[in-house]
Amino acid sequence: MTSNICIAGRSFQRRFELADHVKVVGPGLVNGLLAINLKREISEEKKPRRIEIRTGQGIPKAETKQIEAKKQAA
Template identity: 55%
Template sequence: MRTAFDFTPYRRSTVGFDRLFNLLESGLREDDGYPPFDIVREGEDSYRITLAIAGFAPDEIEVVAQQNQLTVTGKRAGDDDQRDYLHRGIATRAFERRFQLADFIEVGQARFENGLLSIELRRVVPEAMKPRRIEIGGGDPAQGRIGNPRAAA
């Protein structure tokens, strides 16, 4: 059992970190672990989430990406009530699993094979956010200044 950590003192002394503290607090909450999943880094900027959801059909699963959150929901159709189970070990209960995504993570293709749902993720950093090399010029120090009225004339 995990013990809760109180972030209140840190919330009072910081500005703009509410989302980070919310993520940390939600990570401390217990969940039932269903369905089990793996997160794999496949490359520098590519990831894959794989959920084990045996007993579900592809049309009973919904994958929704909204802002920085990925939600996978599964709800079985109620046709198994006619069967007389002697043992029922495959969990087919309804579920909702949420994943908090970092900035610039895009959700790609989702595939369902052999009871495993695989969702591809990719980090796409906009060109404006990437580092760029600045050329060093010579000559008049007033030339090339941002907002310099002489350079515009």
């Protein structure tokens, strides 16, 4: 058994809003259907970065100061 699939021949329009860091790199027709390749390009300052956290004696302790309030007469 065979089935014929027919896609309408009329024009249509579909819009997508892409993020600023997404670029269209390869639009084309594949078997009569539109295929679009996208690439995500994230700048260095927006990429996650690794921050080293030291433990032990390498961390200097912050100096604490005691603040005393003025005494009020009873």
